[in-house]
Amino acid sequence: MNILIKNVTLLPMGEKIEPIENTNIYIVDKKIEHIGYLRGDIKVDKIIDGKGKVALPGLINAHTHIAMSLLRNYADDVPLHKWLTEKIWPVEAKLKAEDIYWGSMLSIVEMIQSGVTCFSDMYFFMDEVGKAVEESGIRGVLSRGLIEESGDNSEAINNEKLEDTKNLYNNWNGKADGRLKVMVAPHAPYTCGPSYIEKIMKLADELGAGIHIHLSETRKEVEDSFNQFNKSPIKHVHDLGLFKYPTLAAHCVHVSDEDIEILSENNVAVVNNPGSNLKLASGFAPVQKMLDSGVCVALGTDGSSSNNNLNMFEEINLAALINKGVTEDAVSVPAIKAIEMATINGAKALNWDKEIGSIEVGKKADLILIDMEKPHLYPKHNIVSAIAYSCQGSDVETVIVDGNIIMEGYEIKTIDVEKIMYNAEKSAKSLINR
Numbered sequence: 470m471n472i473l474i475k476n477v478t479l480l481p482m483g484e485k486i487e488p489i490e491n492t493n494i495y496i497v498d499k500k501i502e503h504i505g506y507l508r509g510d511i512k513v514d515k516i517i518d519g520k521g522k523v524a525l526p527g528l529i530n531a532h533t534h535i536a537m538s539l540l541r542n543y544a545d546d547v548p549l550h551k552w553l554t555e556k557i558w559p560v561e562a563k564l565k566a567e568d569i570y571w572g573s574m575l576s577i578v579e580m581i582q583s584g585v586t587c588f589s590d591m592y593f594f595m596d597e598v599g600k601a602v603e604e605s606g607i608r609g610v611l612s613r614g615l616i617e618e619s620g621d622n623s624e625a626i627n628n629e630k631l632e633d634t635k636n637l638y639n640n641w642n643g644k645a646d647g648r649l650k651v652m653v654a655p656h657a658p659y660t661c662g663p664s665y666i667e668k669i670m671k672l673a674d675e676l677g678a679g680i681h682i683h684l685s686e687t688r689k690e691v692e693d694s695f696n697q698f699n700k701s702p703i704k705h706v707h708d709l710g711l712f713k714y715p716t717l718a719a720h721c722v723h724v725s726d727e728d729i730e731i732l733s734e735n736n737v738a739v740v741n742n743p744g745s746n747l748k749l750a751s752g753f754a755p756v757q758k759m760l761d762s763g764v765c766v767a768l769g770t771d772g773s774s775s776n777n778n779l780n781m782f783e784e785i786n787l788a789a790l791i792n793k794g795v796t797e798d799a800v801s802v803p804a805i806k807a808i809e810m811a812t813i814n815g816a817k818a819l820n821w822d823k824e825i826g827s828i829e830v831g832k833k834a835d836l837i838l839i840d841m842e843k844p845h846l847y848p849k850h851n852i853v854s855a856i857a858y859s860c861q862g863s864d865v866e867t868v869i870v871d872g873n874i875i876m877e878g879y880e881i882k883t884i885d886v887e888k889i890m891y892n893a894e895k896s897a898k899s900l901i902n903r
């Protein structure tokens with residue numbers, strides 16, 4: 470379908486970052502064909518009136534566990550280690566494939582409604598997430614989270630998990646019209662021992678896939694790593710050779726100068742999850758310091774059980790505010806940087822920036838329209854500030870992914886929201902009582 474968005478204000482976030490007022494975006498099939506003045510005879514199937522709206526690249530949630538929406542508001546006000554071991558992992562042990570499908574669908578609805586066009590997920594039963602991406606029209610990066618088991622029969626179980634990853638890659642990488650990618654995901658250095666990480670690296674090599682991992686999230690994780698390996702988690706996995714593979718490292722909250730140098734030298738992309746880090750009392754990542762050292766820092770929500778939502782506008786806002794507060798420097802993570810983290814840096818972190826992350830001619834049409842005709846967005850002094858500091862997820866009016874309109878006039882076109890809410894509630898209740 471050819472779409473013409475007329476008279477819109479554009480925040481491109483690519484080579485050029487300044488807003489362009491009263492322009493046109495012409496989409497042909499999946500791609501952006503032209504931006505600006507259009508002469509006469511072009512073929513248009515659909516015209517969208519962009520007056521009073523801002524076009525922004527679709528937001529990229531670079532680290533999440535989407536089916537954890539089933540556990541939203543289930544276990545709160547506890548720190549990470551206790552939250553995982555006493556609350557979350559016992560329930561996750563009872564998850565079935567069908568739960569993952571409905572939990573993922575629920576989160577996809579929430580993400581579309583708040584302007585997310587691409588997410589990077591780490592969880593279980595990932596075929597179900599693949600199906601949910603295919604049906605909804607969103608874009609996604611899937612990884613089967615790997616936690617090493619110990620005890621009887623553990624070698625067979627751990628090998629089976631690697632086999633799951635291989636199957637996931639073969640079944641879904643490049644599928645859904647190219648909207649899906651697959652990565653290999655050792656959960657963390659504290660849940661995967663060195664020999665399992667070696668096996669995981671071998672698999673990444675075989676598949677030609679990148680790595681998605683949690684790193685240096687809490688002070689406890691770093692202290693335990695020094696006690697066990699006499700080095701930080703980042704130095705530990707680097708010494709194992711993990712960063713030879715393109716790596717997406719979630720959190721990196723407790724990082725030393727040496728850690729930052731390792732991340733920068735090895736082009737490791739970091740995903741900052743400020744909402745989750747605050748809620749689990751993990752701390753504050755030194756985002757500006759990492760950016761200054763040349764590290765690509767993207768943004769994520771983490772799961773909606775530790776956040777407790779998937780609203781990337783909140784993360785943009787938090788990233789910009791927290792860094793100013795912690796550094797006592799008002800120019801730390803300025804508004805435009807926080808928006809970059811949620812768009813072009815997300816695309817770079819997922820190795821997808823040749824195709825998405827900015828609104829530029831030749832790129833895939835993954836973009837959102839924000840309705841600026843709202844009292845909390847008036848007066849219109851500065852669009853960049855409005856998006857970072859005043860916008861709410863619910864201001865997103867239209868969502869286009871891969872050239873397809875998946876939400877228009879606040880209405881999702883591809884999936885049945887009522888049915889998803891009903892089934893997700895049913896799954897969540899049955900999971901807890903199982």
Ligand SMILES: CSC[C@H]1O[C@@H](n2cnc3c(O)ncnc32)[C@H](O)[C@@H]1O
Nearest residue numbers: 534557591592593614615656683772
């Ligand atoms: C093995 S699949 C992913 C695994 O990660 C757990 N998880 C969710 N949030 C966090 C976090 O902030 N740090 C570490 N692990 C997290 C999730 O519950 C799954 O078990």
Ligand SMILES: [Zn+2]
Nearest residue numbers: 683719771772
């Ligand atoms: Zn996580």
